[in-house]
Amino acid sequence: MVRKTQLSNGIRIVTEKMPGVHSVSTGIWVNLGSRDEEPHEQGITHFIEHMLFKGTAQRSALDIAKALDAVGGFANAFTSKENLCVHAKVLDTHLDLVVDVLMDIFLHSLFAEEEIEKERQVVVQEINMIEDSPEDLVHILFQQHFWKDHPLGAPIYGTPESVLALNRSKIMDFLGRRLAPQAVLVAAAGNVDHEAFVDLVAPHVAFLNHTRQPPRRQPPQMFPHYTLLPKDLEQVHICLGFPGCSHGDPQRFACHVVNVVLGNSMSSRLFQEVREKRALAYSIYSFVNSHEDTGLMGVYAAVAPEDVTETLDVITAEMDAVRRDAITASELSAAREYLKGSMYLNAESTDARMNRLAKNEFVFGRHVPLEEVEEAIDAVTVEDVRAWFAQHYQPENTAVMLLGPVESGAHGMAAA
Structure with missing residues (x-):
């Protein structure tokens, strides 16, 4: 059962009681x-996420870790393009x-200055670590070009320069301007009683009674491009993409069905054609990145430099076939079952349920039952896809990025 309470200051509390479990996320x-x-603030939200575990007036960083370890709990935090979350799972x-x-x-x-100084170096090392992971790096660079000059294109962690420029004054100023009670939601899923949970949470947040409108987000414009980024690597990392579906797009289920058929499963067209039949790549997949008001659908592959042109030709041929001829009835049926199976298997996790509660509340302002999603998936037709x-x-509006030894392996493709 899902229940929701909105406090007088606008903070929302949403819970879902899951019978038969002994934990709460x-x-x-x-x-x-x-x-x-x-x-000039790039990376500040992610940096704040790091700092949340560095000590309070009541607890040191070690006290925080010990408090959760002592009860077998797990705590973490994450930052996305649109959300910040600190979360935990315990009995x-x-x-x-x-x-x-x-x-x-x-x-x-x-947000002690001495802790900020240390954490700046940690985050810079995190950035350097991503720089050493070409698969992660090509996705980040691709989005920078795809959402050109829009905040959605900026890396979540910022740049070394922006991170090293952060200090306590900037952090407190950012929180003072941006942290609105209406944007805060507390979610819990598992063996939890809603009223008791509200009684636990409400006294902590009662003092947050300032009125402030959350920042107004502007939708981005997509920029087609063909970009070669030379880097001393063994493989060329390919990323291409085009407009996808937003979180609330009424046609999002058609988008996710075609993603499964195209490259998001082992039986998908791209996996079978690029890896199994032609042995061009070990890693080949399609993906969907959805946001509040826009989305990106794309394909990633890592191949030998001499195989770039053939791989791109196969990828575009498969996408052209879907655009021209659609998918088959059997592919549609399998994709539906894949999506429903993934959804229900995830739903057995208290963490996944807690995440789902928050995202549905932010996107739709309500709980969306699993059965409603299942009906929407089953309603997708071949023609919808x-x-x-x-x-x-649209091929002319597709963005392409190649990262790696592209001087010799991709110039012919670039010229074409």
């Missing part, structure tokens, strides 16, 4: 992410403790 969410940063008997700890770090972190793909995939 809890998250404090803020509808605030890297796309809400100004250019239901320790829910009061985890709420107290999470609220303490969320509301009373010190063809129409969606034909509308969104």
Whole structure:
């Protein structure tokens, strides 16, 4: 059962009781992410996420870790383009403790200058680590070009320069301007009683009574491009993409069906054609990145330099076939079952349920039952898929990026 309470200051509390489990997953969410940063603030939301575990007036960083370890709990945090979340999972008997700890770090972190100085170096090392992972790097660079000059294109973690420029004054100023109670949501899923959970949470957040409108987000414009990025690597990492579906797009299920058929499963067209039949790549897949008001659908592959042209030809041929001829009835049926199976298997996790509660509340303002999603998936037709793909995939409006030893292996393709 899903229940929701909105406090007088606008903070929402949403819970889902899951029979038969002995754990509770809890998250404090803020509808605030890297796309809400100004250019000079890049990476600040992600940096704040790091700092939340560095000590409060009541607990040191070690105290925070010990408090959760002592009850077998797990705590973490993450930043996305649109959300910041600090979350934990514990046995239901320790829910009061985890709420107290999470609220303490969320509301009373010190952001001490000496800790900020140390964490700046940690985040810079995180950036360097991503630079050494070409698969991650090509996706990040691709989005920078795809959403050119829009905050959605900026890397979540910022740049070394922007991170090294952060200090306590900038952090507190950002939180003072951006943290609105209306953007805060507390979610819990598992063996949890809604009223008791509200009683645990509400006293902690009662003082947050300032009125402030959350930042207004502007939808981005997509920029087609063909970009070669030389880098000393063994493989060429290919990323191409075109407009996808937003979180709330009424046609999003057609988008996800075609993603499964095209490259998001082992039986998909691209996996079978590129890897199994031609042995061009070990890693080949399609993906969908959805946001509040826009989305990106794309394909990634890593291949030998001499195989770039053939791989791109195969990828575009398969996409042209879907746009022209649609998918088959058997592919549609299999994709439907794949999506429903993934959804219901994830639903057995308290973490996944807690995440789902928050995202549905942010996107739709309500709980969306699994059965409603299943009906929407089953309602997708072959023609729905063809129409969606034909509308969104236009070869002349597709962006392509090649990262790696592209001087010799890709110049012929670039010239073509």
